Amino acid sequence: MILHYKCPSCGSDMSFDPDSGELSCLSCGRHENIENYPEELRSVRFSEDEANEYHCENCGAVLITEAETAATNCSFCGAGVVIADRLSGTLAPAKVIPFMISKEEATKAFQKWCRKGLLTPKGFMNADRIKSLTGMYVPFWLFDLNSKVQVNATCTKVRTYTQGDYIYTETKYFDAFRDINLDYVKIPVDASEKMNDKLMDRLEPYPYDQLKDFKTPYLAGYIAEKYNYTDEELLPRAKDKISGYIDSYIRSTLTGYHSVNYTNKQIDTINKNSDYVLLPVWMVSYDYNNSDYTFAMNGETGKIVGKPPISTSKVAMWFSGIAAGTFLALKCVSYMMGGGFW
Amino acid sequence: MSRIYLQKRGIFFLMIAVLLLLLPWAMPAKAENFDRNKYIYDFAHLLTDNEAAELQNIASELGKERETAFIILTVSGTDGKDIVQYVEDFYDDNAPGYDQPHGNTAILAIDMQERDIYLAGFKKAEQYLSDGRLDQIRDNITPDLSDGHYFQAFSAFITASHEYMGNEPNDGSGSDGYSDYGPGGSSVGYNGYDSGADQENIFFQWWFQLIASFIVAGVVVAIMAYRSGGRVTVNAGTYMNSDQSRVLNKYDNFVRQTVTRQRKPSNNTHSGGGGGITGGGHSHSGSRGKF
Numbered sequence: 001m002i003l004h005y006k007c008p009s010c011g012s013d014m015s016f017d018p019d020s021g022e023l024s025c026l027s028c029g030r031h032e033n034i035e036n037y038p039e040e041l042r043s044v045r046f047s048e049d050e051a052n053e054y055h056c057e058n059c060g061a062v063l064i065t066e067a068e069t070a071a072t073n074c075s076f077c078g079a080g081v082v083i084a085d086r087l088s089g090t091l092a093p094a095k096v097i098p099f100m101i102s103k104e105e106a107t108k109a110f111q112k113w114c115r116k117g118l119l120t121p122k123g124f125m126n127a128d129r130i131k132s133l134t135g136m137y138v139p140f141w142l143f144d145l146n147s148k149v150q151v152n153a154t155c156t157k158v159r160t161y162t163q164g165d166y167i168y169t170e171t172k173y174f175d176a177f178r179d180i181n182l183d184y185v186k187i188p189v190d191a192s193e194k195m196n197d198k199l200m201d202r203l204e205p206y207p208y209d210q211l212k213d214f215k216t217p218y219l220a221g222y223i224a225e226k227y228n229y230t231d232e233e234l235l236p237r238a239k240d241k242i243s244g245y246i247d248s249y250i251r252s253t254l255t256g257y258h259s260v261n262y263t264n265k266q267i268d269t270i271n272k273n274s275d276y277v278l279l280p281v282w283m284v285s286y287d288y289n290n291s292d293y294t295f296a297m298n299g300e301t302g303k304i305v306g307k308p309p310i311s312t313s314k315v316a317m318w319f320s321g322i323a324a325g326t327f328l329a330l331k332c333v334s335y336m337m338g339g340g341f342w
Numbered sequence: 343m344s345r346i347y348l349q350k351r352g353i354f355f356l357m358i359a360v361l362l363l364l365l366p367w368a369m370p371a372k373a374e375n376f377d378r379n380k381y382i383y384d385f386a387h388l389l390t391d392n393e394a395a396e397l398q399n400i401a402s403e404l405g406k407e408r409e410t411a412f413i414i415l416t417v418s419g420t421d422g423k424d425i426v427q428y429v430e431d432f433y434d435d436n437a438p439g440y441d442q443p444h445g446n447t448a449i450l451a452i453d454m455q456e457r458d459i460y461l462a463g464f465k466k467a468e469q470y471l472s473d474g475r476l477d478q479i480r481d482n483i484t485p486d487l488s489d490g491h492y493f494q495a496f497s498a499f500i501t502a503s504h505e506y507m508g509n510e511p512n513d514g515s516g517s518d519g520y521s522d523y524g525p526g527g528s529s530v531g532y533n534g535y536d537s538g539a540d541q542e543n544i545f546f547q548w549w550f551q552l553i554a555s556f557i558v559a560g561v562v563v564a565i566m567a568y569r570s571g572g573r574v575t576v577n578a579g580t581y582m583n584s585d586q587s588r589v590l591n592k593y594d595n596f597v598r599q600t601v602t603r604q605r606k607p608s609n610n611t612h613s614g615g616g617g618g619i620t621g622g623g624h625s626h627s628g629s630r631g632k633f
Contacts, residue, residue, distance in 0.1 A: 119563075119570055146586075155594070166603040173598050179591035183583035202572045205580055245578035253589050305572030318566065319559045326555035334546045338510075 003082040004057035005220050008032075013058065013079040015221025018099040018299075023217045034098075034217045054083060068192070071137065071216075071224035080221035091226050093214040094275040095142075097206055099135055099222065099299045106133055106282045106297055113304045119318065121311035124288050131285040131292070135299065137219060137278035138200070139191040139227035143238040144273040149180040151250055152264040155257035176260075178253050183272075184242050188279065189234045191227035195281075195296075197237075202305040203298045206279055210300055214278070224278060231274035239269050376436045378443070381405065386416035386454045388492040397496055404504040410446040410467050411438050412500045416492075418454045425451060425458040426618065426630060433464060434622035444624060448507075450499045452487065452633070459487060460630040461499070462617070468627045470507040473616045476629035479503065487633035 005014040005023060012027035016034075023032040054063040061076035063083075070086040073079065087093065101109065107130065114120065114127035157172045186208055190200040212218070246267060254260050280299025285292060288309055295306030381401035382394045389397065401412040420428040429451045432438075439445020446466035452459045461480050463471035471479075479502045486495035544550050617627040 117570055118566055154597075162606065165606050167606055168601055168603045170599060170601045172596060173600075175593075175595045175597050177591075177593050178589055180589050181587060183586035184581045185583045187581050202574055204574070204576045242581070245582065248578055249582075249587070253592070303572065303575070307571040310567055310570065315563055315567070319563050321559075322562050323555045323559035326558045327551055330545075330551040330554060334551065337545070 001084040002054050002057050002063070003084050003216050004079055005217055006058075013077075013221075014217075015080045016098060016218050018102040018105075021098060023220060032217075034215050035212070037215045037217055054081075056081060068194075068225040068228065069223065070226045071219035071222060073221065073223075080219075082216045082219050082224070084216065086226045087214075087216065087219075087224075092276070093139070093278045095211045095277040096137065096214045096218050097208075097210050097277070097279050097300050098212060098218045099280040100210065101280075101282065101297070101299055101302050103133060103135065103282075105302075106135075106284075106299075109302050110282075110284055110295070110297065110304060114308070117308050119310045119314050120308045121288075121314070124286075124309055124311075127286075129287045131287045132283075134283045134285075135222040136281050136283055137222055137224035138195055138281045139225055140188045140277050140279050141191050141227070141229075141231045141234050141238070142186040142188055142275045142277050143184075143231070143235070143271060145184045145187060145238060145242060145269050146272050147180075147182040147184070147242070147246055147267055147269040149178070149182060149246060149250060149268075150264070150266045151178050151180075151262055152176070153178075153254060154261045154263055155254060156259045157256070158258045174257070176254060176257075178250065180250065180253065182246060182249060184245070186275075187238050187241055188277075189238050189241070191229045191231075191234060191276075192225055193228040194225070199296050199305055200281075201241075203281065203296055203303060206298065206300050211277070219278075222280075227276060231271070231276070235271050235274075238271075242269070243267075376438070378411065378438060378440075381411060381413050382496075383413065383415045386418045386452070388416050388454070389496075393493045397493070397500070400497055400500050404500055405440055408446075408466075408470075408504055408507040409440045410448055410503075410507060411440045412503055413438055413447060413449045414496045414499070415449055415451040416454065417451070420453050420455075425453050425456065425460045426462075426628065428453070429460050429462050429628075430618070430620035430622075430624075430626070433462070433624060433626070434620050439465070444622075448503045450496065457632050458630065459484065459633050460628060462626045462628040463503075464624055464626045467503070467507065468617065468625065469511045470509075471503055471627055472511060473627050473629055475506050476627060479506070480629045480631055484631060484633045 006012070007014050007025035007028060007030055009030050010025060010028040012025050014023045014025045014030075014032070016022075017024035017031070020031055021034070023034055023037075024030065054065065055061065056063055056074040056077060056079060058074060058079040058081070059077040061074060063072065063081065064075055065072055065083065068086075069083065070091075071080070071082045074081055110130065110133075111127040115125050117125060153176045155174045155176050157174070159170045159172075161168050161170070188204060188206060190197060250265075251260070282297035282299050284295040284297060284304075284306075286295065287293075291309075293306065293308065295304055295308075297304045379402065380398070382389070382397050384394055397414060401414070405412050415429070415432060417428070423431070429449055432451070433444070433447065433449065437443035438447045438449075440447070444464070447462075447464040448467040448471055449462045449464075450459070451462070459480060461471075461476040463469075463476060479499060482502065483495040483498050486492075486498065616629065617625065619625045
């Protein structure tokens with residue numbers, strides 16, 4: 001089943017407008033509130049033999065989609081369509097963060113970011129070769145994890161003092177125990193196979209105050225994908241993301257010791273709840289020197305990640321500049337410390 | 343004939359005996375005709391005449407530049423005196439100096455009997471050749487002395503003192519000319535802790551500064567390149583629900599304690615002494631040791 005949003009006043013295509021957060025019609029300017037939109041996807045079941053071919057509601061052309069695509073634009077008439085089958089039942093997202101940054105803002109922000117690059121080549125900084133800028137709702141799982149931690153550690157406190165001709169080193173050994181409960185909520189883990197995990201991790205954080213109940217109109221005019229991995233499959237990755245946090249928390253509870261040696265460390269992490277959500281990402285494809293660069297922009301905060309090209313001449317410039325500066329500074333310091341300038 | 347000869351010889355010996363007896367007392371009187379331009383007093387005969395003459399040349403030439411008398415004093419036995427005392431008395435009694443009695447003087451004294459070495463700086467040399475600097479010079483020349491290379495050691499003392507006196511007392515330059523005194527390792531390893539700012543502090547070496555700046559630049563550029571792709575801006579606090587996260591139960595039980603003791607390191611086993619004030623009231627810096 002294909003969902004397509006037609007303007008009730010003029011019949012033109014409607015799409016989601018990040019500025020107002022509403023469904024808007026580009027032709028007549030009509031806005032429709034999304035939050036009151038009826039949504040019954042979760043309960044709706046589509047037949048198993050789901051159609052492999054979808055036709056655009058608007059023009060009737062065949063929609064060319066990938067298996068994961070849940071929302072796209074008709075390649076013939078450009079109308080934003082939502083493939084409801086791929087967003088229903090178990091595939092129905094619980095929440096969504098709608099795009100807060102419009103295409104124009106994204107372009108500007110990207111150009112600004114390119115200019116800021118300290119090591120990027122001059123030709124890249126113009127940012128005039130954006131091949132495509134695609135607004136995409138990326139499937140994520142938001143995990144609520146609970147960790148029960150029990151650690152035993154042998155800790156020492158060391159004190160040294162002098163008495164007579166001797167220096168005494170006194171080491172006190174303690175048997176320390178900590179029983180800790182740790183709750184981590186809404187840890188995002190991207191569930192799309194296509195997306196580079198590292199890239200997606202760096203896009204965080206997504207402020208959750210904009211998290212809304214899922215409604216299909218939010219996807220109108222954007223690309224959306226359904227998840228490739230279930231929450232069970234991604235649980236290890238979520239645990240992995242918090243393991244460093246847990247370790248540092250444990251260490252922070254064992255203060256006042258000179259050394260801490262863990263004799264027993266039990267971390268039992270369970271998945272209390274996981275929500276399937278769609279998070280907004282602008283994908284920027286950029287052409288420079290005949291090779292493609294892909295950048296991702298957080299569609300809510302505007303944070304940009306991705307490896308830009310690096311100019312060797314700029315690296316050399318910075319390197320020599322910093323080396324010379326440091327050398328001079330060291331000379332000055334040694335001069336002030338009484339070492340003479342040369 | 344022979345009787346007269348024997349008599350003459352007897353008188354001669356007597357005179358020498360009297361002279362030797364009077365020597366300590368005669369010193370002050372001798373100060374009057376002490377040759378202030380003679381810098382090498384090789385009483386222990388460690389140097390050949392040529393070597394002594396060459397050292398004399400070096401000492402007078404370099405001494406002129408620093409307006410300081412660089413004196414080498416070698417003895418075999420100090421009449422039971424401590425070497426420090428001996429050097430102080432030598433300064434008091436002979437009143438050496440570059441242009442005036444009791445003037446700027448740096449003395450290297452060695453006693454072959456006790457195998458003592460003492461370095462002292464008077465007046466301008468006291469300021470420029472601090473205990474720390476003298477310690478360092480002594481450290482550098484001691485191996486040569488131990489091996490019997492007296493000429494090398496003495497000339498190294500003169501050139502090193504001359505070099506040090508070219509730099510403000512607490513403002514020595516990170517000079518590169520020191521590698522020839524003693525093994526490079528020892529001079530690099532020497533920390534200028536007790537001498538305040540020391541010339542051979544590794545921090546003052548230009549090559550160290552150069553390497554350090556390359557490392558800093560490399561690290562900074564690497565960080566810049568790494569961060570150009572965007573960095574992680576979430577931390578432990580981002581996703582933690584602090585209402586629910588806490589320590590539920592804990593204990594810290596004292597188990598046992600161990601105490602180890604260690605003898606205080608004695609100050610510089612080999613050297614010590616430092617400066618002092620002579621009987622004549624002249625203060626000086628110094629560094630003593632064995633070779």
